[in-house]
Amino acid sequence: MFQLFHKTNIDWLGKRRFFIGISIMLMLAGMGTALYRHKFHPKGTDAFNLGVDFKGGTVVTVRFKNPPTAEEIRASIDQAGIKDAVIQPVLDRPGEFLIRLPQQAQTQATDQNQIGVDIGRALVHRALSKFGNEAAGDLNSDPNAAYKIEGTDAVSAVASAQLRTQAIAVTIAALIGMLIFIAFRFEWTYGAAAVIAVFHTVLVTLGLFSIFQIEINLTVIAALLTLVGFDVNDSIVIFDRIRENRKLYRRMNLYDVTNLSINQTLSRTVITSGLVFLSVVALVILGGETLRPFSLALLMGIVFGTYDTIAVAGPIMVWWERKLEAANRKATTAALARSPQSKSRGQSARKEAPSRAARV
Amino acid sequence: MKKRSLLQRSIVIAIVTIVGLYIVIGPHGRRPHLKDFTPSGIKATLAQNIHLGLDLKGGSHLVMRVRVEDYLKRLTEDSATAAQNAAKDAGFDIKEAHAETAGDYRVVLQAGDASKAQAIREAVQKKVELTDNAGWSFSASGDKLIWTLTGSAQRTLADNATEQALKIIETRINAIGVAEPTLQRRGGQNSHEILLQMPGIQDPEHVKQLLAGQSHLELVHVISPPSPAPVQTYATREEATASLNSGGNMPANRRVFPYIERAELANRAGQNATNPQKPTKWVVVESPAIIDGAELRTASAIQGRAGSDEYEIQFSLKKSGADKFGAWTGANINEYMGVVLNDEVKSIAYIKSQIFDQGEITGNFSKQSADDLALTLRSGALPAPIQYQEERTVGPSLGADSIRSGVRASVLGLALVVLFMLIYYRGAGINAVIALLLNMVLMIAGLILFGATLTLPGIAGMILTIGMAVDSNVLIFERIREELRSGKTVPSAIEQGFGHAFITIIDTHVTTIVSSLFLYVFGVGPIRGFAVTLVLGLLVNLFSAVYVSRTIFIWLVSRKGRRVESLSI
Numbered sequence: 001m002f003q004l005f006h007k008t009n010i011d012w013l014g015k016r017r018f019f020i021g022i023s024i025m026l027m028l029a030g031m032g033t034a035l036y037r038h039k040f041h042p043k044g045t046d047a048f049n050l051g052v053d054f055k056g057g058t059v060v061t062v063r064f065k066n067p068p069t070a071e072e073i074r075a076s077i078d079q080a081g082i083k084d085a086v087i088q089p090v091l092d093r094p095g096e097f098l099i100r101l102p103q104q105a106q107t108q109a110t111d112q113n114q115i116g117v118d119i120g121r122a123l124v125h126r127a128l129s130k131f132g133n134e135a136a137g138d139l140n141s142d143p144n145a146a147y148k149i150e151g152t153d154a155v156s157a158v159a160s161a162q163l164r165t166q167a168i169a170v171t172i173a174a175l176i177g178m179l180i181f182i183a184f185r186f187e188w189t190y191g192a193a194a195v196i197a198v199f200h201t202v203l204v205t206l207g208l209f210s211i212f213q214i215e216i217n218l219t220v221i222a223a224l225l226t227l228v229g230f231d232v233n234d235s236i237v238i239f240d241r242i243r244e245n246r247k248l249y250r251r252m253n254l255y256d257v258t259n260l261s262i263n264q265t266l267s268r269t270v271i272t273s274g275l276v277f278l279s280v281v282a283l284v285i286l287g288g289e290t291l292r293p294f295s296l297a298l299l300m301g302i303v304f305g306t307y308d309t310i311a312v313a314g315p316i317m318v319w320w321e322r323k324l325e326a327a328n329r330k331a332t333t334a335a336l337a338r339s340p341q342s343k344s345r346g347q348s349a350r351k352e353a354p355s356r357a358a359r360v
Numbered sequence: 361m362k363k364r365s366l367l368q369r370s371i372v373i374a375i376v377t378i379v380g381l382y383i384v385i386g387p388h389g390r391r392p393h394l395k396d397f398t399p400s401g402i403k404a405t406l407a408q409n410i411h412l413g414l415d416l417k418g419g420s421h422l423v424m425r426v427r428v429e430d431y432l433k434r435l436t437e438d439s440a441t442a443a444q445n446a447a448k449d450a451g452f453d454i455k456e457a458h459a460e461t462a463g464d465y466r467v468v469l470q471a472g473d474a475s476k477a478q479a480i481r482e483a484v485q486k487k488v489e490l491t492d493n494a495g496w497s498f499s500a501s502g503d504k505l506i507w508t509l510t511g512s513a514q515r516t517l518a519d520n521a522t523e524q525a526l527k528i529i530e531t532r533i534n535a536i537g538v539a540e541p542t543l544q545r546r547g548g549q550n551s552h553e554i555l556l557q558m559p560g561i562q563d564p565e566h567v568k569q570l571l572a573g574q575s576h577l578e579l580v581h582v583i584s585p586p587s588p589a590p591v592q593t594y595a596t597r598e599e600a601t602a603s604l605n606s607g608g609n610m611p612a613n614r615r616v617f618p619y620i621e622r623a624e625l626a627n628r629a630g631q632n633a634t635n636p637q638k639p640t641k642w643v644v645v646e647s648p649a650i651i652d653g654a655e656l657r658t659a660s661a662i663q664g665r666a667g668s669d670e671y672e673i674q675f676s677l678k679k680s681g682a683d684k685f686g687a688w689t690g691a692n693i694n695e696y697m698g699v700v701l702n703d704e705v706k707s708i709a710y711i712k713s714q715i716f717d718q719g720e721i722t723g724n725f726s727k728q729s730a731d732d733l734a735l736t737l738r739s740g741a742l743p744a745p746i747q748y749q750e751e752r753t754v755g756p757s758l759g760a761d762s763i764r765s766g767v768r769a770s771v772l773g774l775a776l777v778v779l780f781m782l783i784y785y786r787g788a789g790i791n792a793v794i795a796l797l798l799n800m801v802l803m804i805a806g807l808i809l810f811g812a813t814l815t816l817p818g819i820a821g822m823i824l825t826i827g828m829a830v831d832s833n834v835l836i837f838e839r840i841r842e843e844l845r846s847g848k849t850v851p852s853a854i855e856q857g858f859g860h861a862f863i864t865i866i867d868t869h870v871t872t873i874v875s876s877l878f879l880y881v882f883g884v885g886p887i888r889g890f891a892v893t894l895v896l897g898l899l900v901n902l903f904s905a906v907y908v909s910r911t912i913f914i915w916l917v918s919r920k921g922r923r924v925e926s927l928s929i
Contacts, residue, residue: 003841004784058751061433061755061758063757091626110529121565121751121753122565122753138756138757139757148755149562149563149753149755150754150755150757150758151752151753151754151755152751152752152753152897153751154748154750154751154752155746155749155750156747156749156750158425158749159423159749159750161545166882166883169877169882170878170882170883170887173878173882174874174875174878174879174895177874177875177877177878178871178874178875179536181870181871181874182871185867217888219816219817219820221887222817222820222879222883222887222890223820223879225875225879225887226824226890226894228875229871229872229876230824230827230872232868232871232872232875233828233831233868233871233872236864236867236868236871237835237864237868240863240867241864242866244860245443249649264842265838267838268834268838271784271825271834272830272831272834272835272836275776275777275780275826275827275830275831275834276824276830276831277774278773278775278777278780279773279776279823279824280773280823280827280829281825282769282770282772282773282776282823283769283773283820283823285772286765286768286769286772287765287766287767287769287820288761288762288765288766290762290816291765291816291820294817294820295820298824311395312380337373
């Protein structure tokens with residue numbers, strides 16, 4: 001048998017301070033960067049590099065037969081009176097450029113914003129007419145054409161604000177849905193631990209997106225939500241094992257059971273995450289520029305999602321259960337001391353106490 | 361017993377596999393030919409069976425919002441005018457009338473005599489729909505009569521306006537012959553958004569113009585001395601307003617419109633290109649209009665003069681409109697009448713004789729613009745202007761590129777996974793590979809069966825399903841290995857391994873399905889496509905990774921007999 005891990009016996013929970021310290025540092029780094037960028041805008045950046053989906057504005061994809069330089073394109077765009085356009089070559093498709101037009105100034109509220117969304121394509125078309133004609137069909141089969149507008153994405157301020165709220169709402173709703181499901185299948189402390197771990201992964205990933213200024217668009221939100229699913233998966237596999245082991249080893253305390261369960265599922269965790277990681281790497285390399293932010297979000301999420309199951313979800317769950325346990329014991333003794341006469345209550349409390357203790 | 365269950369299982373798997381494969385590569389809605397099963401035939405049917413989303417196929421995606429607040433505003437303003445006229449017709453003294461449209465929508469009349477408020481209310485409500493039933497709640501304070509549009513009425517009216525806009529847009533889209541358009545309302549009840557997807561249309565400019573085309577046609581009475589005196593026009597808006605002697609305020613029964621006199625008569629020599637536009641003049645017209653575009657029966661573009669490239673629009677009126685128009689024209693011979701399109705006077709003519717149901721709009725139209733205008737007139741006026749919220753277009757080559765890179769990434773991902781499984785789990789790896797391939801086939805079959813569209817995020821969802829599918833196998837195999845290590849026999853290790861892993865697999869699958877459902881319910885476009893493929897993949901996976909894989913193990917064990925001692929895993 002080819003085996004990745006032979007009987008590992010690592011004291012994972014013993015390293016919890018170290019792990020949680022790393023997690024907090026990662027989160028602080030990301031959030032710190034976001035705050036710093038939000039406040040001081042170094043090199044014109046913002047907290048997050050939001051795409052048109054969330055910021056509004058227009059992106060036009062243009063392919064040229066004889067590609068001019070980005071500078072030449074900018075000159076013609078400037079001449080057409082379009083301000084603050086950003087010209088960006090598409091790396092994996094030579095000859096193609098993305099021309100980004102910001103949301104038009106909102107001096108006249110809705111009407112101005114209407115103009116921004118509606119006529120981006122026409123504006124670019126006019127600006128580029130200096131390079132030649134636009135192809136009606138395929139660029140290569142049209143001998144007289146110089147360029148072709150391959151695609152546009154234009155989103156108004158209103159719509160982008162809607163999408164923003166929606167994205168946040170969906171993420172939070174998905175987290176709550178999972179919390180409820182795990183609480184139903186396990187204990188609510190497990191659910192809370194898993195959800196905190198997932199939240200941590202989402203925050204770290206967003207932090208990295210802020211640090212590296214990777215564009216956040218709708219597909220990135222889809223990726224984040226997938227992460228939520230994958231990450232909770234990992235936690236559930238371990239929690240399942242904990243549940244099973246607690247029945248098997250009734251004498252063992254929660255700390256050791258958790259360590260044992262993490263160790264027992266370690267090869268599964270590493271193999272699965274490794275394989276998903278491989279398919280995501282394939283997506284990063286071959287998925288093309290359109291999907292790049294999506295695949296990068298997944299890549300980061302897989303790494304941190306695997307890490308946080310062991311480093312965050314386990315320790316939080318154990319810590320919480322222990323707190324509850326201590327509180328429970330206190331309550332039981334208090335109840336017993338307070339009302340020795342009231343037998344029924346004392347009994348029920350006593351009944352509860354051993355069952356609780358047996359689980360620890 | 362074992363043998364029989366193995367047979368049953370094999371039959372189920374065989375049927376599902378064959379049906380799944382046929383759904384994917386077989387032609388639908390017609391009898392298959394032998395030709396369909398050659399490689400090129402399969403490729404052709406595959407392209408037919410899978411609905412590609414706009415991002416892969418190319419096309420335009422437009423989201424527009426109906427500006428219902430404009431609709432309510434106009435409704436309130438029209439009601440204010442009508443209410444004032446109704447009260448005056450009934451012989452009451454009205455000091456002032458206006459519409460409030462900031463925040464709430466209100467019609468306010470100021471009565472000359474506060475004690476007559478109730479009588480005025482009755483007179484107004486007899487003629488104008490400012491009733492409780494129509495959603496207007498009445499209140500009076502001093503000499504003021506106030507009708508306020510209730511919140512629920514606002515919502516109902518706005519909703520109806522959106523529905524009406526949707527219908528009109530549908531008529532226009534069908535009239536220009538867009539192939540396979542998707543037109544639907546988007547978002548909740550109060551979003552007033554309409555989604556339009558047009559596959560294959562790369563440049564939506566013309567369609568956009570047509571859809572947003574405001575064609576609010578009115579036939580109005582122009583305030584002017586009757587013919588043969590020339591029509592009364594003013595050089596500026598201010599001058600026109602001043603002629604009303606109302607201290608700069610616009611009375612509710614008058615409106616001022618620009619009027620651009622047709623210039624082509626002076627330039628018959630065909631110098632249209634350099635044709636200097638005549639200066640805009642202004643005219644005062646009576647409000648409300650005699651009739652408006654709602655009374656149109658049909659409109660069509662015709663050539664103005666034989667051989668010229670000028671077009672005009674001929675229209676005819678419905679019965680109710682023709683009656684009104686006929687009565688008015690009969691009573692106003694020699695008065696001036698104007699054709700107003702979108703708050704601009706297109707032409708003015710005096711009434712020579714009673715007119716019933718025919719009319720024309722002239723004004724320097726090209727063939728294209730006359731056709732477009734006739735179409736927008738025919739389909740009816742939009743109840744409110746529409747505003748574009750999103751415009752996304754994808755050219756076909758961009759889409760083809762995306763398919764290519766998506767497929768490449770999937771194949772590479774799949775190959776890496778297969779390679780690893782075969783090396784790491786050897787014999788059992790074959791199980792996993794069979795399960796994975798079956799998963800892909802059944803997932804695509806599911807997409808086809810539900811008529812779902814495959815989008816770029818959908819492909820990403822498929823790649824992730826590969827990950828989830830392989831996770832189930834890893835869970836099972838690792839568990840079987842553990843059981844073997846703890847000294848169990850092969851059959852019982854398999855039994856225990858599947859048993860334990862199954863609980864975990866259900867738990868993980870359900871959590872992901874729960875979150876995908878949230879994605880589907882709350883998500884928009886691309887996120888939805890992603891959620892659909894993911895859920896489908898997970899459901900299929902329960903069959904392929906658990907049922908099929910287990911059957912293969914049972915078969916292996918039964919082949920080797922009861923005393924099987926080793927398992928390639």
